Amino acid sequence: MSSLFLRTLREDPADADVDSARLLQRAGYIRKAAPGVWTWLPLGLRVLKKVEGIVREEIEGIGAQEVHFPALLPREPYEATHRWEEYGDNIFRLKDRHGADYLLAPTHEEMFTLLVKDLYSSYKDLPVSLYQIQTKYRDEFRPRAGLVRGREFIMKDAYSFTIDEEGLRKAYQDERGAYERIFRRLGVDYVIVHAVSGPMGGSESEEFLAPLAIGEDTFALAPSGKAWNVEALTTPAVQDVDHSSTPAMEARETPDSKTIEALVAQANALYPRSDGAEWTAADTLKNLIIAVKHVEDEEHEKPWREIVAIGLPGDRQVDMKRLEAQFAPAEIEEATEEDLKAHPEFVKGYIGPMALGPQAREKEGIAEPARYLMDAHVARGSAWITGADQEGMHIFNAVYGRDFESDGTVEAVEVRQGDMSPDGSGPLSFQRGVEIGQVFQLGLKYSNALGLKVLDQNGKAVPVWMGCYGIGVSRVLACIAEAHHDERGLAWPAAVAPAQVHLMATGKKAEAFDAAEQLVSELEERGIEVIYDDRPKVSPGVKFKDAELLGVPLVAIAGRDTIANGTIEIRNRDGSDSVQVPAAETAQTLADRIAALR
Numbered sequence: 001m002s003s004l005f006l007r008t009l010r011e012d013p014a015d016a017d018v019d020s021a022r023l024l025q026r027a028g029y030i031r032k033a034a035p036g037v038w039t040w041l042p043l044g045l046r047v048l049k050k051v052e053g054i055v056r057e058e059i060e061g062i063g064a065q066e067v068h069f070p071a072l073l074p075r076e077p078y079e080a081t082h083r084w085e086e087y088g089d090n091i092f093r094l095k096d097r098h099g100a101d102y103l104l105a106p107t108h109e110e111m112f113t114l115l116v117k118d119l120y121s122s123y124k125d126l127p128v129s130l131y132q133i134q135t136k137y138r139d140e141f142r143p144r145a146g147l148v149r150g151r152e153f154i155m156k157d158a159y160s161f162t163i164d165e166e167g168l169r170k171a172y173q174d175e176r177g178a179y180e181r182i183f184r185r186l187g188v189d190y191v192i193v194h195a196v197s198g199p200m201g202g203s204e205s206e207e208f209l210a211p212l213a214i215g216e217d218t219f220a221l222a223p224s225g226k227a228w229n230v231e232a233l234t235t236p237a238v239q240d241v242d243h244s245s246t247p248a249m250e251a252r253e254t255p256d257s258k259t260i261e262a263l264v265a266q267a268n269a270l271y272p273r274s275d276g277a278e279w280t281a282a283d284t285l286k287n288l289i290i291a292v293k294h295v296e297d298e299e300h301e302k303p304w305r306e307i308v309a310i311g312l313p314g315d316r317q318v319d320m321k322r323l324e325a326q327f328a329p330a331e332i333e334e335a336t337e338e339d340l341k342a343h344p345e346f347v348k349g350y351i352g353p354m355a356l357g358p359q360a361r362e363k364e365g366i367a368e369p370a371r372y373l374m375d376a377h378v379a380r381g382s383a384w385i386t387g388a389d390q391e392g393m394h395i396f397n398a399v400y401g402r403d404f405e406s407d408g409t410v411e412a413v414e415v416r417q418g419d420m421s422p423d424g425s426g427p428l429s430f431q432r433g434v435e436i437g438q439v440f441q442l443g444l445k446y447s448n449a450l451g452l453k454v455l456d457q458n459g460k461a462v463p464v465w466m467g468c469y470g471i472g473v474s475r476v477l478a479c480i481a482e483a484h485h486d487e488r489g490l491a492w493p494a495a496v497a498p499a500q501v502h503l504m505a506t507g508k509k510a511e512a513f514d515a516a517e518q519l520v521s522e523l524e525e526r527g528i529e530v531i532y533d534d535r536p537k538v539s540p541g542v543k544f545k546d547a548e549l550l551g552v553p554l555v556a557i558a559g560r561d562t563i564a565n566g567t568i569e570i571r572n573r574d575g576s577d578s579v580q581v582p583a584a585e586t587a588q589t590l591a592d593r594i595a596a597l598r
């Protein structure tokens with residue numbers, strides 16, 4: 001420690017917003033270079049290499065081969081997949097001296113696809129899996145939480161290439177298994193969450209989330225232990241309601257009732273319920289008009305705009321992100337005034353099922369009836385107060401399935417604590433987490449966009465099935481620190497600690513320092529990593545404080561007892577299990593304790 005490039009800080013850095021960022025800086029593992037950009041110091045780099053080492057071992061263990069791509073890449077491949085635009089402000093773009101466009105890669109699907117296309121041409125070459133551990137760049141809107149959301153960060157990204165979908169499924173399962181081993185070895189808790197595909201577009205995908213309060217992701221947990229990303233949640237089929245005693249529907253005057261609140265007040269004032277109870281927002285069905293911005297497809301040469309109506313219970317809010325996930329790759333937005341004008345059958349504030357979907361198609365005079373999708377919480381047979389398509393009018397006792405139909409169901413509303421879980425195992429609860437990894441069945445998206453084909457057994461050129469698999473290596477390091485620390489400092493799991501033993505010599509007498517140095521060589525001979533605090537004229541108090549801050553799992557002290565009794569004290573980082581051991585046996589005792597930690 002007298003020569004280690006290290007300065008521990010007594011004070012918390014002013015802008016550290018989470019414990020891991022605070023402690024990693026105070027303990028001299030990282031320094032801030034710019035918002036979301038970090039410098040690795042010797043101790044931090046040691047931990048990083050250990051995390052990388054475990055990732056590497058497990059990923060090589062499933063047969064993937066390591067390569068390394070540059071971070072600085074030309075625009076063209078990203079143009080071909082539309083990601084040059086799709087990433088928006090999230091990528092760092094730059095020009096070279098000749099004016100050519102470049103980017104700092106946010107992820108590398110394009111480059112891996114092109115590399116395999118460049119070198120492979122036959123089904124006999126497949127399957128193959130490649131990976132790298134490499135620096136990525138994303139111009140995050142809000143870098144935060146130290147290494148958790150950086151603008152420069154380290155990712156392990158792996159890609160599988162297989163001749164068919166079955167091969168993809170196997171590669172996906174292999175990778176998923178490796179992730180479980182990696183996170184277990186790293187000492188981070190994880191929840192595997194069903195995800196929907198983001199801008200990558202694909203099929204099956206799962207995220208590995210570290211359940212931490214500092215996380216920005218919310219996931220829903222079922223009593224069965226299964227978990228879902230909020231966007232991926234599906235509502236289990238709701239039971240039909242018996243409507244045999246529901247009276248016929250009836251249009252009634254409800255003046256000035258454009259909002260659900262006003263409608264409920266009018267209904268209670270003018271048409272009290274027969275059972276004496278109050279009408280509530282849950283008795284109303286609101287119909288929201290959205291615009292779906294479709295991308296071009298087989299039928300449409302150009303992107304096109306579709307007006308769609310969504311029916312949802314009046315006591316629930318629409319969740320535009322969840323709704324949008326179901327129209328992917330299309331995007332959605334609320335319909336504009338212009339959209340509404342093109343549909344004279346819509347009476348703003350009073351839009352009802354009769355002007356939508358199947359009902360509208362049966363009517364004369366509606367030029368282009370809007371598709372009508374029903375939120376999955378609306379049961380068939382249930383009765384509603386809903387718009388009558390006339391100013392100041394609503395229909396009462398409109399029964400879904402009896403009086404009106406939809407064109408299908410959709411997940412439209414915000415999910416709530418207590419909603420039934422997709423697998424029917426009980427009510428959902430919500431937790432916060434940090435995404436530490438993701439596994440993704442890409443399918444044919446990139447091979448089609450970039451023309452990656454091989455000849456199959458019949459000599460026919462076929463696109464290659466791809467999967468991609470990311471782990472946020474620097475982020476996961478922060479999550480380990482977040483999960484393993486106390487108020488005095490870091491407390492690393494042995495597998496990633498910068499050393500296994502933090503040895504200090506205290507006092508002024510040479511004997512303690514001599515005994516400590518002897519122990520250092522014995523430990524190093526056994527291949528045990530040791531941080532040795534040999535600083536003269538530094539008080540024991542300061543040395544203890546630093547040991548607790550740095551967070552090495554075992555602490556050994558050569559001092560007064562060494563001189564008096566020839567013993568060295570061994571204790572755990574948290575101060576527990578303190579013992580005095582004869583100096584000659586200390587190395588063995590430490591080796592035993594380390595073995596027990598693993």
Ligand code: ATP
Pocket residue numbers: 107138140147148149150151152153154155435436437438470471472473474475
């Ligand atoms: P997020 O939703 O947190 O922005 P993402 O889903 O965009 O992440 P991916 O494209 O799936 O991220 O990247 C793979 C992994 O890289 C993520 O699972 C995460 O662990 C890590 N990662 C992504 N963005 C960052 C970042 N800004 N800083 C550190 N690690 C990141």
Ligand code: MG
Pocket residue numbers: 207435437438
């Ligand atoms: Mg992700």
